[in-house]
Amino acid sequence: MTRKVLIAALPILILLAIPFLLRPRGTEADPASGEADKLVMITAHNESIRYEYEQAFRKYYRKRFGRDVTIDFRSPGGTSDIVRYIADRFEAEFRREFEANPANGEWTAETAEAFANPAVDRDPAASPAAKRARKLFLKSDTGIGIDLMAGGGTFDMARNAARGFAVDGGLRQRHPEYFDPAVIPQSFGGDELYDKQGRYYGVVLSTFGICYNSDRVRELGDGAPPKRWADLGEPRFYNTLSLADPSKSGSVNKCFEILIQQCMADANDPVAGWENGLNLTKRIFANARNLTDAAGKIPHDVATGNAAAGVAIDTYGFTEQEWNELQFDGKPHFFYVPPEGGTAISADPIQLLRGAPNRKVAEAFLDFVLSKEGQLLHSLKPGAPDGPLKHALRRPTIRRDLYGAEYREHRTDPDYNPYESGANFVYRAQWTGPYYSLLRILIKCIALEPQAELQRAWRAILDAGGPEKVPEAMAAFNRLPFSYRDIDEANRLIRKGKDRTAVDVAATCRAWSEGARANYLEAERLAKQGR
Incomplete structure (x- = not known):
């Protein structure tokens, strides 16, 4: 009886054994089988980095420990x-x-x-x-x-x-x-x-810099490509920039922190430079054509012509430029440049x-x-x-x-x-470092939540002949919720604590957003009146 059962089961046993018999030597263990060690990593890195990390680490790990390893990547967002x-x-x-x-x-x-x-x-x-x-x-x-x-x-x-x-x-x-x-x-x-x-x-x-599409820039009339952060706030770039939400992308928030630091250094006065930097940030967001949730998406938007320019991290910019060169036989339409005046290293x-x-x-x-x-x-x-x-x-x-x-x-x-x-740019942590989270929230309140009103105001100012022609409108456009002199108090207001609940913090943010929206509506009205 036992012999008959074994004979009957033999074909099934052979079928089950085939995958193991045909498995080449050195093939990595299936992570689901429990044969491989495991690493769990949470990251916003793109697929290229994740792929190369896993392949190289498997090789390194097998060489040193004689075991296979797999990486479980978790990517919930920026x-x-x-x-x-x-x-x-x-x-x-x-x-x-x-x-x-x-x-x-x-x-x-x-x-x-x-x-x-x-x-x-x-x-x-x-x-x-x-x-x-x-x-x-x-x-x-x-x-x-x-x-x-x-x-x-x-x-x-x-x-x-x-x-x-x-x-x-x-x-x-x-x-x-x-x-x-x-x-x-x-x-x-x-x-x-x-x-x-x-x-x-x-x-x-x-490092952080500027990426641009030479064809799209040429279409704007002035063929000069953007070279400085301030160029991205120029009227010619209205409705042509690709940007990311700093409240979702730490890299983009860092980029705007550096932009503001450069304005503070150029002004040789942190108070005036803070104001100049934030108002440049507003003009840049007023020029936005689209907003993404991750810095890595910006170069692709620019390379495909969906945007004329944007801010970029060096690795994404250089990678897109190389790919663009391959696509166009060594004559790229996409370029990444470090901004004149320097950029900080992080x-x-x-x-x-x-x-x-x-x-x-x-x-x-x-x-x-x-x-x-x-x-x-x-x-x-x-x-x-x-x-x-x-x-x-x-x-x-x-x-x-x-x-x-x-x-x-x-x-x-x-x-x-x-x-x-990056040696020609010195990051002064005392200027903006303690206020990094505040900056993320502030940009959201003055440039993202009221973006529709921001863009309408900027469009009205441009239609009226530009900032110089409507000084009252531009003054309203440039109003900020607080001065750099009051930044420590503003920073306190957006932090939960014993005397500040989440409701209090939300009320502060809402007041900043509503104030910015009112300023832009006033700027639009004044610009249409030629004031």
Whole structure:
């Protein structure tokens, strides 16, 4: 009987065995089978970067540990969306753990406000309950099922670190040689490239510039391409720019912070420069043809002719320009240029999140991404030794020692070194750094929510002959909710605290938006009257 059963089952057993018998040696394990180690990364990086990261890290990991690994990428949106997602998840998870222990007492609004608030650490007036919630969180291994956050800028990662969402990745202990100033300086151009406590590490450098479509610019009448930030606010660019929402894209918010910093430096007066920078920002958004939710979409809009120009991160700009050259037989219509007057350098970092479920794998990725192999992946041509497989990432390495002549032949941009090109612009953190979140909210209130009224006012001013012909209208257009002299108070008003609820913050933002809308309606009326 047993023999008959075996004979009957033999064809089925052979069919089940075929996939394993035919599987080539060295084939990566199926992640779903449980054979591969796993890494969970949340990021706004595009598909090209994600693909090359996974392929290169698999090779690195297999070589060092003899095991396969897969990366589970999570991409809920732009940097701002990711930051909100992380904060929401940590609150939910810590609350679940907090309430699971009856000794902790009741979860209150004060607990929710305090556990991730770094101000509680140094506030002598903070209540014992607030201090206890904060202490419990910082001692906990609360996690959100994600190992690493990659990309998005040092501001948001420094904020994650201060709130307790990120922890020391241990790189300085494992690889102190990486942090020699000749390899990775701690700061450059006024911006920190890594956290001294190891809670984030710069991976590549980013600069910001202008991209334009030469055909579309020529159609505007004046064929001169935009070279300075101020050019994007000129009347000729009305209804032709592609921009991204700074409240959703940390990269774009950083770009406008740099623009405002340059205006402050040019004016040699932070108060006047702040006003000039914000009003230039308003004119740029008044010239917008479309708004996206991510910085990476802008170059594509410009390259395809849907927009004449826009702001761009260097890596996206250079990549689109290379692709455009291939499309048009070496005669591109799309160009990326660093703005005259300089642009700031900032690091695009990575950080280990608290309670990482795959910490050892995450630490291996941190080691990889700052190793020679991981760094050169960003800057070399596809197919070069240590280069990417398919996509030229065109991302300048954070490591200064990898700009030498020995790498020049294989670099995608051999003449581009941000450590040199950005040296003429000094980022002054004290001017705008503490107000980075405020800037994001302010631009939304004065340029995005009332954008219809903003554009109508700007159109009416242009139809009347331009700003010089209607000074009263332009004065109304240029009104701001507050002066730079009052920025600390404005910053307080948009922060929740013991004396400020979410309702209070929303009321402040609504007042700024309604005030801006009223100003634009007045500017439109005055312009139509020739005033």
